[in-house]
Amino acid sequence: MTDTNDDHDPTYPLAETPDAVTTPEGVTLSEITLDAVADGSVEGDDIRITPETLEKQAKIAEANGRPQVARNFRRAAELSTVPDDRILEIYNALRPSGAERDELLAIAEELESEYGATINAAHVREAVDIYEKRGLF
Incomplete structure (x- = not known):
């Protein structure tokens, strides 16, 4: 609205x-x-x-x-x-062991370039950093 x-x-x-x-x-x-x-x-x-x-x-x-x-x-x-089905795919990819590093970085790029979703892209990149530090990939 x-x-x-x-x-x-x-x-x-x-x-x-x-x-x-x-x-x-x-x-x-x-x-x-x-x-x-x-x-x-x-x-x-x-x-x-x-x-x-x-x-x-x-x-x-x-x-x-x-x-x-x-x-x-x-x-x-x-x-x-962002289309609902794509949001669900991204949500599933963000689960630990849901996607590999490069896929998550591609999602961040997509959010930023296709949807102008810079806050959410930063969130995904932050998840990548945390997953790397915790060995979740």
């Missing part, structure tokens, strides 16, 4: 301005109701969150002294554009 209000101080909670928050499909938060889901006018793809909305949530977290939560929202924002 995207917060179409372009100010730098987002309203918390974002649900208090439901017409200013939209999904990638352009559905406003106020249009997402149980009745709309039940009658099929709102489907699963209509309720995906957007990187912009997650960034708004990150700004709210930072403004409230929660930098770790803000970082998690930013990681999620980066991953929101």
Whole structure:
């Protein structure tokens, strides 16, 4: 979902301005109701969150002294554009003994170059360093 209000101080909670928050499909938060889901006018793809909305949530977290939560929202924002099946493959590769060093480094490069996911790419590279130090490859 995207917060179409372009100010730098987002309203918390974002649900208090439901017409200013939209999904990638352009559905406003106020249009997402149980009745709309039940009658099929709102489907699963209509309720995906957007990187912009997650960034708004990150700004709210930072403004409230929660930098770790803000970082998690930013990681999620980066991953929101990565296909679900690819995320599951990456998750499995990150398990100890899930992938070799070069495969993980290729995943980091992919995250960075194809999706602009620099925070997540750094996370994968950090995992490579830790796995090497612990002999997990």
